[in-house]
Amino acid sequence: MKIKHSTRKGLTLLSIILTIALFGIVVPSLFNAILGANTSINDLKQEFEANAILSQSAQALQSIQSQNFANLTTGTHGLITTNGYWELNGTYDTVDGKYKREIIIASGGTDIVDITIQIGWTNLVMTNRSITSNISLTNW
Numbered sequence: 001m002k003i004k005h006s007t008r009k010g011l012t013l014l015s016i017i018l019t020i021a022l023f024g025i026v027v028p029s030l031f032n033a034i035l036g037a038n039t040s041i042n043d044l045k046q047e048f049e050a051n052a053i054l055s056q057s058a059q060a061l062q063s064i065q066s067q068n069f070a071n072l073t074t075g076t077h078g079l080i081t082t083n084g085y086w087e088l089n090g091t092y093d094t095v096d097g098k099y100k101r102e103i104i105i106a107s108g109g110t111d112i113v114d115i116t117i118q119i120g121w122t123n124l125v126m127t128n129r130s131i132t133s134n135i136s137l138t139n140w
Contacts, residue, residue: 042124050119050131053095057117060086069139072113077103111139
């Protein structure tokens with residue numbers, strides 16, 4: 001009588017170990033890829049919103065210039081609207097609860113001001129981000 005030895009049990013155990021190892025490598029990689037894509041999309045959205053605030057700020061400053069050039073005083077300011085008109089106020093303001101807007105005005109002479117507009121925020125992974133624009137306005 002011949003006795004057959006099966007090597008099947010060893011192969012089954014080996015295939016289970018390999019499957020678990022591959023699963024342990026593939027799943028975290030997919031999770032990181034999905035999370036990274038979501039973070040990138042959110043970063044782009046926040047940067048788009050910050051650029052819109054930057055553009056709005058430049059238009060607000062041009063409005064202040066049109067009202068009275070003397071209101072563009074040297075220093076660091078925020079922006080507010082009062083009775084439908086833009087005004088400089090405080091040292092900064094917060095837009096939508098997450099974007100810090102600073103308007104830094106430096107004198108470039110009697111009829112010109114150099115202005116830096118800075119918008120800062122913290123993204124989902126707690127990294128501080130900011131965008132800046134420089135403009136000059138004249139009293140001509």
